Amino acid sequence: MMIFTDKVTKTYQSGEVTIYALKQASIEIPVSKIVAILGPSGSGKSTLLNVIGGIDRYDSGSIQVNNGTLENLKDRQLTEYRRNNVGFIFQQYNLIPTLTVKENVEVGQELSENPLEMEDILQKVGMWDKKDKFPYQLSGGEQQRVAIARALIKNPRLLLCDEPTGALDEETGKNILKLLKFVNDHYGTTILIVTHNQGIGDMAHMAIRMSSGEIVESSHNETPLDPEKVTWS
Amino acid sequence: MTLKKSIFRTLKENKFQYAGVIVLLVLAVMLYISLSMAITTLEERNKHFASDYKQESFHFITGKKLSYDQLSAWEDKFDITLEQRTYKDLSLDETTLRLFSKTEQVNIPYVAEGTVPEEEGEIAISRVYAERNGYHVGDKIDIGSLKAEVTGFVYLPDYIYMVSQLTDLLSDAEKFGIGIASEETLQQLKTSGQSQILGWSKNDVLPKGLREVVESETTLLQYVEAGDNPRIQFVESEIDGAKTMTTTLPLFILALSITMVLMLMKRRLDMQRKEIGTLMALGYRKGELLRHYLGYAWIIGLTGTIVGILAGAGLSIPLSNIYANYFNLPALSMFEFEPFVLVIGLVIPLSLLILLTALVINQSLKAEPLTLLRPKEMAGGKKSWLENLPLMNRGGFIHRYRLRLLVRSKTRSLYIFLGVMFSTILLLFGFITFNSMDQVVEKTYEDILTYEYGVYYKSLKTEKVAGEASPFIMNEIKVKGEDTKITAYGMEKDTPYIQLLSDGKPLNTKLSEGAVLSAPLAAVLGVEGGEELTLEIGNDDTITVKVAGVSDLYIGNTIYLPRSQLNDFLNYPQDAYTGVWQTEEPVESDDIYRIEDKQKAMESFESTSGATRASVLGMSVFAVIIGLIVLTLLTNLIVEENSPSISLFKVMGYYDSEVSKLVLNVYTPIVFLSYFVSIPIAGLSLEQTMNSVVEETGFILPTDVSWWMVLLGFVVIMLTYWLSLTLSKRKLKQVSLQDALKKQQD
Ligand SMILES: Nc1ncnc2c1ncn2[C@@H]1O[C@H](COP(=O)(O)OP(=O)(O)O)[C@@H](O)[C@H]1O
């Protein structure tokens, strides 16, 4: 799935001051690659991810996905876009506390017409043994695996991860990264990872650097590092 | 759909709150349904009894016995049914038993227990009369010349309100009862009998000209139409009165409860914002989410209303039997309902709940998923203009934080304000009605009407009254332009037998300024002290009087004037009187038309208004319970909504007591404020409700809020508030900090 952003701008008004969450951001996301979005806190990383994922609107510019543009889509069409193409992974996991692991994943599965196998996906994220546990019975890393399974089971073309390891320690975080890499290899899913962890840039095929809402640098990486070897910060 | 499971688990997880909401709905619906079904059942029983048992349209008594041919000639001519009935008044001990011959076409007797008396020497008697005098089915009682066996309890369609004479005001089952027997049994008795002709016509159309025809053929001694017959009419008006009271008050409670349920539902749904946001981001369609979250409303609404209706219908069965006892009606049917009742009990609460919930959900769905994913405080975390006040920036951190919390969560504060207000209104509602049922009788009959007997003479008297009695003049009057029948009393200002009071202050001396009204009359006419009234008697004479005051006389439409003034108006001599009030028991004599025994009047009021009184008492208990549930739910919700901050402060190292000061006690001033604002509102709204039903009930419930209610209400509200805070705090303490934080991810 081809994604271009063309001079996308989003502002917030804070009293007299206009804050540019995104300022003329133009980028092309390569298909079936892992892309890391790096930058200090407040630089607009999440905003970029959210507008691409269709859970936030932008003021001007254009985002092209396949042959359509997101700015022209009505709410309903945007929903269809997310439903059929996008998987989200949040820093806060956002699992439904009253559903078990398996049921949480089912919530994602029911959205798709040809979803992946439940057992298969839970085996792959290593949560099959705990499929009947509730979120509060899991560690942060485990919860994030469930969230990944929930996003993956509908077999999306695009997986958007906002600080997926932000709340995790190095070992657990690296396991999540390995999982993401595996997903990319195995299903060819395009994966965008927002992070302020510079090291993660080294495992991606492409790294985008942001500052004050602007894309200041984008670099391709022909030889991504194995997640295990990433320097954690 | 897997999501469905989360509904049930969420309900289970917050079972206290959801169960509370459901119970609230159940109670309110049940109260309304049971009372209105019971009274409808009663109304229907009365209607069926009248139609199925051919209640008379009229009856008459002639000087001579009429022949069978004569009657059937009239029947044909006027298209009516006529039947002759004989009766004898028997004296049993101190009582009178009026024994009727059995009829087959008009006023057909209904035997409730036992059998219809067929054989000679068998009788069936009225149940209340039997109960008051200790007779049972199977007993043999001495009825003069023979011993009769009681074979059953009987009801007669023309003696639903059992009075001996048509002019009698009060029914007294201890002294007067009715019974039936076969014609042969009646003939055995030596007492002289009376014969009457009972008339029935289709749809109660009164035959035109019958009266004249009868008069031309024979001497007509009495001709009474059903509409003028208190034995028939009284029950209908009592049922009307009870109906108004027993449906208006629960409707008020139901409306308050539904509002509370809606409020609580909205709060709970607001808490699910983040979940909604997550599901939206995952790609769930708005329609799917709307349907999913409406599940809560359906479950709560359907459970609450259906259980409420079933419980109410069940409860209405014993209730209507209790009512039936007060009204002396046979239990012809188990229960009846008007479809309208179901509309109010089911359709309205349910559709309101669904509609409002849909609105709340839609509000969330309209937002961008991203907005929902952010914690609400941040999403709407605008600085309040109130924070710019210098007052807000003084004091220590805790002080400032509390103030800020208060002004930033204005909606939350508003909810608490409204919730406490509803509970307060319901509580006071309960206290006031509970208290006032006694006040009605106590104030009216003990504090104000201090005589024991009222003696009414057949003619005007002018001679000096004997002994300690106090003379009065009484007349029916009307207020110009109004239909209400009013009893006017002309009294001596210094009589010891009427102490007109208003809030404990005597009003007798004010009679020199004008008239004093009873409270129901003032409410019916809508007048207050100081206004003027134009009174008229039958002819076109009018008199304009100033209203000097309204007395705490809660029963009857009466107006009190100085005797000389009323005499003047009626063109009677200055010292004329038609009756006297006294404490000694009067001796019966020929010139006495009626003796009013105050104790009897009191008992009679207590029994005829018994159905209403019992229901009002029940309602007050319900109001208090509902108020308490509302308050408990609300406090629980406060704690839950604040639990993220609570956990956070605890993590930061604040002591529990500091945390509760910081977060929970913030709302205490609001609770105080709301309580004191609500008291006058409770009094006023109840007064309005009472005034709107006074015309039907004929009595008014005093709605004064006394200081003990304010105090007790305050204690109850504060205690509930404090108790549920403590309970919830304890619950929070048990949860490990890590779990608490994990659960409330925002
Ligand atoms: N709802 C909002 N209201 C106001 N400002 C916002 C809002 N969301 C984000 N911002 C601002 O937009 C900028 C970019 O935010 P974000 O994309 O979340 O940054 P990052 O993810 O890189 O930390 C920041 O300056 C942030 O303060």
Ligand SMILES: [Mg+2]
């Ligand atoms: Mg971010």
